[in-house]
Amino acid sequence: MSNKFIAPTMAGLVLPHEEVSQGIDMNRDDPPKEFFVKESAFGAVDSSPPLIPIPVIDLSMLSTETELEKLRSALSTWGCFQAIGHGISSSFLDKVREMAKDFFLLPMEEKENCFREAYNNEGFGSDVILSKGQVFDWCNRLSLMVFPENQRKVNFWPENPKDFGETLIEYTMNIRSVRDVVLKATAKSLNLEEDMFLKQFGEKSTMRIRFNFYPPFHRVTTNAEHMRGSVAVLIEPDIEEEIGPVEGLVNEERPKMYKTVKNYGHFNYTCFQKESSKFIAPTMAGLVLPHEEVSQGIDMNRDDPPKEFFVKESAFGAMDSSPPLIPIPVIDLSMLSTETELEKLRSALSTWGCFQAIGHGISSSFLDKVREMAKDFFLLPMEEKENCFREAYNNEGFGSDVVLSKGQVFDWCNRLFLMVFPENQRKVNFWPENPKDFGETLIEYTMNIRSVRDVVFKATAKSLNLEEDMFLKHFGEKSTMRIRVNFYPPCPRTDKVLGLKPHSDRSGVTVLLQDKEVEGLQVFKDNQWSRVPIIPHALIIMTNGVMKSPVHRVTTNAEHMRGSVAVLIEPDIEEEIGPVEGLVNEERPKMYKTVKNYGHFNYTCFQKGIVPIDAVKL
Ligand SMILES: O=C(O)CCC(=O)C(=O)O
Ligand SMILES: [Fe+2]
Numbered sequence: 149m150s151n152k153f154i155a156p157t158m159a160g161l162v163l164p165h166e167e168v169s170q171g172i173d174m175n176r177d178d179p180p181k182e183f184f185v186k187e188s189a190f191g192a193v194d195s196s197p198p199l200i201p202i203p204v205i206d207l208s209m210l211s212t213e214t215e216l217e218k219l220r221s222a223l224s225t226w227g228c229f230q231a232i233g234h235g236i237s238s239s240f241l242d243k244v245r246e247m248a249k250d251f252f253l254l255p256m257e258e259k260e261n262c263f264r265e266a267y268n269n270e271g272f273g274s275d276v277i278l279s280k281g282q283v284f285d286w287c288n289r290l291s292l293m294v295f296p297e298n299q300r301k302v303n304f305w306p307e308n309p310k311d312f313g314e315t316l317i318e319y320t321m322n323i324r325s326v327r328d329v330v331l332k333a334t335a336k337s338l339n340l341e342e343d344m345f346l347k348q349f350g351e352k353s354t355m356r357i358r359f360n361f362y363p364p365f366h367r368v369t370t371n372a373e374h375m376r377g378s379v380a381v382l383i384e385p386d387i388e389e390e391i392g393p394v395e396g397l398v399n400e401e402r403p404k405m406y407k408t409v410k411n412y413g414h415f416n417y418t419c420f421q422k423e424s425s426k427f428i429a430p431t432m433a434g435l436v437l438p439h440e441e442v443s444q445g446i447d448m449n450r451d452d453p454p455k456e457f458f459v460k461e462s463a464f465g466a467m468d469s470s471p472p473l474i475p476i477p478v479i480d481l482s483m484l485s486t487e488t489e490l491e492k493l494r495s496a497l498s499t500w501g502c503f504q505a506i507g508h509g510i511s512s513s514f515l516d517k518v519r520e521m522a523k524d525f526f527l528l529p530m531e532e533k534e535n536c537f538r539e540a541y542n543n544e545g546f547g548s549d550v551v552l553s554k555g556q557v558f559d560w561c562n563r564l565f566l567m568v569f570p571e572n573q574r575k576v577n578f579w580p581e582n583p584k585d586f587g588e589t590l591i592e593y594t595m596n597i598r599s600v601r602d603v604v605f606k607a608t609a610k611s612l613n614l615e616e617d618m619f620l621k622h623f624g625e626k627s628t629m630r631i632r633v634n635f636y637p638p639c640p641r642t643d644k645v646l647g648l649k650p651h652s653d654r655s656g657v658t659v660l661l662q663d664k665e666v667e668g669l670q671v672f673k674d675n676q677w678s679r680v681p682i683i684p685h686a687l688i689i690m691t692n693g694v695m696k697s698p699v700h701r702v703t704t705n706a707e708h709m710r711g712s713v714a715v716l717i718e719p720d721i722e723e724e725i726g727p728v729e730g731l732v733n734e735e736r737p738k739m740y741k742t743v744k745n746y747g748h749f750n751y752t753c754f755q756k757g758i759v760p761i762d763a764v765k766l
Contacts (some may be wrong), residue, residue, distance in 0.1 A: 208233030482507030501696030653718035
């Protein structure tokens with residue numbers, strides 16, 4: 149449903165929305181400054197450097213010593229050459245070029261089918277957004293894996309022009325022959341065994357193709373009138389193959405200077421990422437806001453939220469800013485030893501799937517401290533929060549919605565999302581250093597919530613006449629606890645914009661500390677939305693994986709910001725989640741399948757536009 153990414157490239161963070169859906173405007177004469185290159189080790193941009201020809205090698209002559217020596221010299225000095233005599237007909241090469249151009253000239257609606265995903269290069273688009281201050285290339289690309297065949301992602305392959313796929317494969321097969329000739333000749337020119345490089349690239353050597361398309365550029369280029377295209381086939385070694393110094397070239401005089409690496413493509417990418425591993429004010433960042441806002445988060449005083457934040461009609465009805473205030477049940481955890489409270493719990497979970505917990509044993513002053521700390525963090529200047537920015541393709545850290553799909557509706561919300569338990573899965577580089585006691589308080593709070601979890605799990609099991617440890621065991625030793633600190637800036641369009649769209653949490657249990665003053669949370673029950681009233685020191689508990697998964701949302705508020713802190717408790721990834729044995733019998737047969745790694749399963753469903761519970765129905 150939403151796994152395609154909006155005209156990803158020129159899309160970027162950097163262009164106004166109209167252009168996002170249309171690609172780089174080929175007639176504009178004012179490229180945004182995000183495309184301007186910076187000074188670098190490679191010197192300034194210079195539009196007409198001298199035309200020093202790179203070497204030309206005739207592949208059909210490589211059986212001669214002269215041509216072989218030319219090749220060796222070309223590769224050791226330049227590392228590249230122009231190949232002639234390669235045996236591919238000129239008319240076929242022209243056909244490939246024409247076909248590529250035909251594709252890029254299609255209207256955007258047609259190319260849309262090939263849009264790459266947000267976090268992946270495969271498909272049509274331009275630069276993946278990776279880092280703050282990234283300089284964008286003035287280029288659209290279509291990048292496709294062609295070999296090995298079983299790694300083709302045909303959903304990204306153009307259906308138009310008609311013979312695109314066929315031509316692509318034929319061309320790549322031709323290039324494979326060229327590859328073999330060049331790799332063999334190179335080995336020979338170095339007095340190595342002929343198959344040396346072929347073997348190093350392995351049987352499963354991949355071949356990707358990248359079509360580049362550069363729209364004309366009025367200001368900078370001399371050929372301001374013409375667009376330009378090119379086609380690159382990228383040949384990579386088998387992922388499993390170790391790449392390193394060739395044995396035959398290493399000896400006592402020339403010892404090894406480099407290490408061997410596996411999966412070089414990934415290694416290369418990781419190196420690149422290290423330069424720029426933080427993602428620009430990721431959220432409110434998105435594609436949708438003008439650049440100044442990208443670096444400052446949602447402007448808390450703006451009076452014109454962009455329309456990408458406007459909610460659409462959904463199965464959960466229209467926006468209604470003041471639904472009835474039907475109180476969700478209140479359960480006193482300190483009273484769960486009594487039958488009455490236990491029955492109240494059972495009923496709350498089977499009808500609402502959530503309740504407000506009082507008597508939970510956590511002091512009001514400590515809860516206030518947690519809320520204050522969260523607020524202090526969000527009120528820090530953006531430069532300080534920058535250290536916690538999440539990466540483009542990952543929720544962990546500070547930011548807002550990950551950009552996932554075309555037409556995605558964004559939440560009016562900044563978040564800080566952190567894994568707290570198990571301890572060895574903490575990514576401390578995303579943890580705030582300010583306020584000073586943030587980390588400590590966070591851990592203490594989560595440990596408190598873990599005790600609350602245990603009490604609720606045990607009581608729930610008891611209320612269903614199950615063994616007390618049933619749910620605790622089901623969640624496994626390695627049950628994870630993540631914390632999500634939400635912060636909703638005031639929003640002038642409460643009629644159109646939500647703080648959080650309708651959803652049910654992917655976690656097994658969510659424990660939520662609401663804002664003490666500003667309301668906003670709503671729960672969907674019996675086909676209508678109910679507002680959840682504020683009980684200042686209660687914890688809202690949603691038991692998603694246990695009985696009923698409440699669908700909830702958060703509205704926005706025009707005058708006040710609002711904060712909340714959610715702890716998400718998930719089962720051990722390895723643990724199978726499914727119907728509880730003790731509840732299944734002949735009269736009530738199993739209705740659902742078991743799944744492993746429910747969190748991932750939930751996410752996959754979301755991506756496909758499926759409700760998880762429907763996907764596990766037997
Ligand atoms: O802000 C709230 O009250 C709810 C937050 C929420 O639903 C979530 O973080 O999943
Ligand atoms: Fe939620």
